[in-house]
Amino acid sequence: MIIAIASGKGGTGKTTMATNLAMSLARRNQAVQLLDCDVEEPNCHLFLRPQIETTEAVGLPVPRVDEQKCTGCGQCARICQFSAIACVKKKVLVFPELCHGCGGCVRVCPEGAITEVDREIGVVETGRADGIEFIHGRLRIGEAMSPPLIRAVKAKIDSTGTSIIDAPPGTSCPVIEATRDSDVCLLVTEPTPFGLNDLKLAVGMVRTLGIPHGVIINRADVGDRKVIDYCRSEGIEILMEIPDDRRIARGYSRGELIVDVVPEYEQQFQRLTEKIEALAAAEEVST
Amino acid sequence: MKELVIISGKGGTGKTSIVGSFAALARNQVMADCDVDAADLHLLLEPRIREHEEFFSSQSAVIDPERCTGCGTCREVCRYGAVSEDFVIDPIACEGCGVCVHFCPQEAIELRENRSGEWFISETRFGPLVHARLGIAEENSGKLVALVREKAKEVARQEGRDLILVDGAPGIGCPVISSITGATAVMVVTEPTLSGIHDMKRVVDLAGYFHIPVFVCINKFDLNQELTAQVETYCRERDLKLTGKIPYDPVVTKAMVQGRTVVEYSSGRVTREIETMWRRIGYHLAEV
Numbered sequence: 001m002i003i004a005i006a007s008g009k010g011g012t013g014k015t016t017m018a019t020n021l022a023m024s025l026a027r028r029n030q031a032v033q034l035l036d037c038d039v040e041e042p043n044c045h046l047f048l049r050p051q052i053e054t055t056e057a058v059g060l061p062v063p064r065v066d067e068q069k070c071t072g073c074g075q076c077a078r079i080c081q082f083s084a085i086a087c088v089k090k091k092v093l094v095f096p097e098l099c100h101g102c103g104g105c106v107r108v109c110p111e112g113a114i115t116e117v118d119r120e121i122g123v124v125e126t127g128r129a130d131g132i133e134f135i136h137g138r139l140r141i142g143e144a145m146s147p148p149l150i151r152a153v154k155a156k157i158d159s160t161g162t163s164i165i166d167a168p169p170g171t172s173c174p175v176i177e178a179t180r181d182s183d184v185c186l187l188v189t190e191p192t193p194f195g196l197n198d199l200k201l202a203v204g205m206v207r208t209l210g211i212p213h214g215v216i217i218n219r220a221d222v223g224d225r226k227v228i229d230y231c232r233s234e235g236i237e238i239l240m241e242i243p244d245d246r247r248i249a250r251g252y253s254r255g256e257l258i259v260d261v262v263p264e265y266e267q268q269f270q271r272l273t274e275k276i277e278a279l280a281a282a283e284e285v286s287t
Numbered sequence: 288m289k290e291l292v293i294i295s296g297k298g299g300t301g302k303t304s305i306v307g308s309f310a311a312l313a314r315n316q317v318m319a320d321c322d323v324d325a326a327d328l329h330l331l332l333e334p335r336i337r338e339h340e341e342f343f344s345s346q347s348a349v350i351d352p353e354r355c356t357g358c359g360t361c362r363e364v365c366r367y368g369a370v371s372e373d374f375v376i377d378p379i380a381c382e383g384c385g386v387c388v389h390f391c392p393q394e395a396i397e398l399r400e401n402r403s404g405e406w407f408i409s410e411t412r413f414g415p416l417v418h419a420r421l422g423i424a425e426e427n428s429g430k431l432v433a434l435v436r437e438k439a440k441e442v443a444r445q446e447g448r449d450l451i452l453v454d455g456a457p458g459i460g461c462p463v464i465s466s467i468t469g470a471t472a473v474m475v476v477t478e479p480t481l482s483g484i485h486d487m488k489r490v491v492d493l494a495g496y497f498h499i500p501v502f503v504c505i506n507k508f509d510l511n512q513e514l515t516a517q518v519e520t521y522c523r524e525r526d527l528k529l530t531g532k533i534p535y536d537p538v539v540t541k542a543m544v545q546g547r548t549v550v551e552y553s554s555g556r557v558t559r560e561i562e563t564m565w566r567r568i569g570y571h572l573a574e575v
Contacts, residue, residue: 008325010298010457015482040458041296041489043482081346081385081398102366102384141489142496144429144461169298169457172324173426176379192543194303194327201325204423209379222540253480253511 001280002163004182004211008198010169012188013218013242014038018166019047020258024269026131027259031161034129036136037178038168039122039149045136046255050129058137058152059118060145062096063105069113076105076114101148122149126156133158147177154178171198171205179206183280185213186239191223196230203236212283214239214275239275240268288443289471289572290436290451292321294494296486298457300476301506304539305561306454307331307548310413312565316450318411319439320418321432321466323404328454331548334409334416342404342419342434344427346383348376354395361387361396379424404431408442415442429465432456436466450572459493467499472575474502474530474568479514487518491525500575501527504564508532528571531564533557 005018018034025032036044063076063085072090084099085092096119106114122139137153139146146168154177157163167178179185185206189199199215206213215231220241231238242248242258251261258265293302293309306328310318320328348369350361355374362370365387369380376387378401388396403426406419417439419431439451453470456462467473473494477487487503494501503522508515515532522529534556542552550558 041486046481104386170324198325255481
């Protein structure tokens with residue numbers, strides 16, 4: 001089963017949920033992977049402190065033009081929708097940072113003058129942490145395009161066990177890339193106007209993707225009741241509520257898991273797992 | 288004209304609450320909300336919309352089933368796995384590269400423009416606000432961010448305003464790069480947590496990559512004094528201007544629930560610190 005953890009608003013507790021859920025499964029001797037797909041700002045490693053075993057560079061194919069063969073016909077520039085290749089006075093210029101790696105220019109060139117070389121956009125690292133198979137991506141600083149790196153992280157999904165995906169915040173392309181094809185999506189929010197506004201956007205996103213989802217309310221006793229009212233009126237199950245707890249916040253600041261700081265939470269995470277399984281099973285029955 | 292962009296790397300450190308308070312304290316400014324896929328500043332500023340435009344930027348391919356013979360060329364050339372076995376294109380997976388359009392022997396595919404969002408120019412009690420909404424599951428947030436900043440500059444020029452306050456997005460990717468390039472300075476809002484510090488360092492490096500001066504503010508500094516000291520040391524070593532340290536106080540959430548900025552809602556310690564910060568930022572902005 002693939003469980004994605006997302007939220008419109010940042011800082012609501014995605015990483016907290018992902019790492020604690022993974023650890024509570026691992027401690028019950030279940031096969032679990034944690035894939036940190038927030039490749040712009042990955043944080044799961046700060047809580048799990050994995051032993052990194054492999055590091056691979058991830059590249060995006062960008063064109064290289066052989067000037068000997070190029071006749072300056074300009075067909076490559078015409079097919080490119082991203083202005084990544086231009087033909088000025090019969091000379092071809094490539095702008096690799098704009099390239100989406102579609103390969104159109106390579107296919108269209110009548111002279112076979114274009115080949116592709118990899119431009120590194122980041123790395124994927126894998127390792128182990130207390131029974132958890134750990135995978136994350138780290139986007140190179142200055143690189144704008146994270147979805148191809150997220151795809152590379154997700155290529156490591158092993159469907160035999162439980163795979164937990166920590167998604168980036170927001171609702172645009174990186175989040176879509178991270179959450180699509182999941183069996184269940186947990187939306188983490190907080191009971192404030194910002195939390196509610198961004199939860200609605202996130203619900204719109206998972207509905208568009210057709211992923212069964214439930215809500216987790218973090219710092220559940222701050223703010224107001226509007227998130228609860230919204231979930232009830234939309235028929236979205238509230239899977240777990242975590243109160244604002246100074247012990248949890250201080251533990252978090254030091255990179256400690258809730259299940260270690262307040263051990264009673266082990267049981268809560270076990271119940272959460274059961275609810276997630278029920279959500280996924282209900283979806284299978286209905287389809 | 289000065290342009291200050293508030294970013295954080297990590298989400299939820301308090302960017303929008305701080306931008307809202309700065310908006311209340313500043314004189315003669317335009318606000319721009321560049322967190323276009325989860326915009327929240329409007330919840331504090333109660334905008335009255337003055338102009339509203341649709342935003343078209345991305346495109347996706349559409350197959351005409353009448354003309355399609357099912358030859359499979361499109362599936363073969365698509366690198367994004369966007370064409371299904373029965374030759375329907377998934378608009379979410381489609382990048383709009385048009386390679387299938389070019390190579391379809393039946394000319395059965397065309398690129399159609401998507402309405403990928405909308406943007407607004409509004410009036411607020413603190414002056415004009417330019418904001419936007421990216422459509423659900425849409426791309427090109429970077430272009431929409433660039434547009435929002437451009438419109439904010441236009442409004443500032445027309446109305447003779449000399450400061451643009453930009454609320455940025457979390458992360459270090461496309462929308463963040465688009466919101467900081469060419470700005471006068473960025474202010475990074477961090478918190479004394481391992482995640483907050485880790486993410487602050489990446490976003491400070493990003494600003495360095497584009498040669499933009501960096502100010503830092505530590506929010507909820509009393510959550511972990513030891514880590515706050517680490518941030519202070521980091522700022523000294525990297526020669527970053529530390530503009531202030533805001534204590535943790537539930538008053539910030541209370542103000543938000545009332546749809547008010549904290550400086551309007553309370554005159555307590557959080558407000559006093561933000562006022563001091565804003566004065567310091569004024570000096571720093573005058574220097575760069």
